[in-house]
Amino acid sequence: MIASALPLHTAGPYVAAAYIAFFVIVLIYVAIMASKLTRSERALTELTEQVEQRPRASDEGP
Amino acid sequence: MYGKGLRPLSLLTAASVALTLAAVFFWAPNDAYLGFLQKIFYLHVPLAIVTLCGFVAAGLMAVAHLRTRDPRWDVRSYVAIHISLIFGVVVLISGSIWARGAWGHWWVWNEPTLVSFLLVMLLYATYQPLRFAIEDPERQSRYASVFAITAGAFVPINFAIVRLSPAFVHPRTLSNISGNLPGRMQAVFYLALATAALLWVTLWRFEMTAKHVAAQLRRLRKLLGEETDDAPVRRSAAPSLTGVGSIS
Numbered sequence: 001m002i003a004s005a006l007p008l009h010t011a012g013p014y015v016a017a018a019y020i021a022f023f024v025i026v027l028i029y030v031a032i033m034a035s036k037l038t039r040s041e042r043a044l045t046e047l048t049e050q051v052e053q054r055p056r057a058s059d060e061g062p
Numbered sequence: 063m064y065g066k067g068l069r070p071l072s073l074l075t076a077a078s079v080a081l082t083l084a085a086v087f088f089w090a091p092n093d094a095y096l097g098f099l100q101k102i103f104y105l106h107v108p109l110a111i112v113t114l115c116g117f118v119a120a121g122l123m124a125v126a127h128l129r130t131r132d133p134r135w136d137v138r139s140y141v142a143i144h145i146s147l148i149f150g151v152v153v154l155i156s157g158s159i160w161a162r163g164a165w166g167h168w169w170v171w172n173e174p175t176l177v178s179f180l181l182v183m184l185l186y187a188t189y190q191p192l193r194f195a196i197e198d199p200e201r202q203s204r205y206a207s208v209f210a211i212t213a214g215a216f217v218p219i220n221f222a223i224v225r226l227s228p229a230f231v232h233p234r235t236l237s238n239i240s241g242n243l244p245g246r247m248q249a250v251f252y253l254a255l256a257t258a259a260l261l262w263v264t265l266w267r268f269e270m271t272a273k274h275v276a277a278q279l280r281r282l283r284k285l286l287g288e289e290t291d292d293a294p295v296r297r298s299a300a301p302s303l304t305g306v307g308s309i310s
Contacts (some may be wrong), residue, residue, distance in 0.1 A: 007097065007098075007128075010163075011096075011097055011099035011101075011163060012098060014099055014102065014154060014159050014160065014162065014163035015098060015101045015102055017159050018102045018105055018106070018155070018159045018160065019083075019105060020126060020154040021152065021155045021156060021159070022105055022109075022155075022156065025148060025152050025155075026125075026148075026152075026261070029148055029265065030268070033268055033269060033272050036272050036276070037271075037272050037275065040272070040275045040276055040279055041275075042097070043279050044275075044279060044282075047282055047283065047286065047288075050286060051286065054112040058257075060113045
């Protein structure tokens with residue numbers, strides 16, 4: 001059932017397809033995770049600004 | 063500081079991937095039977111091994127969760143299954159492409175290696191729906207750990223049974239009887255295996271960092287009064303870490 005060696009022009013597209021599928025899937029995953037981290041970073045910046053704008057307890061006096 | 067060391071690890075993984083690709087395409091000799099098509103082997107087999115090891119690792123992490131009741135172990139197990147599922151999808155796609163080129167079929171149903179891997183993947187595909195089906199977070203994490211342990215134990219048993227069964231078309235890798243690789247091919251295969259393992263660890267740490275940051279943010283919002291404990295928690299399959307001090 002195993003075929004004899006496939007010539008490069010026949011095997012090439014199969015090999016390329018397998019490796020491209022791998023890189024595409026990993027890149028999609030990394031892009032999703034990166035977008036989540038960017039969103040978190042933005043939220044963290046907003047929270048930091050909020051904290052900085054709040055009057056400190058010591059400023060309010062007794 | 064969960065993301066500490068993630069940058070050098072990512073760079074090391076990227077360098078390792080580049081080195082492996084160079085070794086696969088420029089150093090490893092072509093196979094006598096399959097020719098250039100055999101290059102898929104260096105992608106497909108290491109990823110399959112790492113996927114199955116990842117499922118077993120997730121089972122061990124789930125054991126730690128049930129023993130300690132520490133939710134951090136549940137998150138580790140959840141992320142391990144997630145990354146292994148992604149790798150498993152690549153294994154199925156690359157395997158199908160290879161099968162089409164080598165055997166003329168996208169899939170061979172009477173080959174135990176192929177079908178058993180598909181069964182493992184289908185089993186783990188139920189993990190997220192199982193989690194999502196349970197609303198109570200404590201019960202969700204407990205049931206998910208029981209699932210991860212049971213399924214994790216199934217993986218090596220399944221692997222052993224497949225090794226004992228007669229192969230139809232799929233070769234047995236690293237077998238004493240058949241499938242032994244000549245020197246340079248074996249070296250490249252082990253390099254590809256190390257790279258796949260490194261990539262798994264990097265992605266696992268990447269996702270753990272994202273979860274850590276999300277949990278810290280939620281905790282910060284609570285402290286600032288933006289969120290209260292009474293606020294309705296959005297139903298999710300992902301484990302929550304809000305109540306945990308550190309996620310390392």
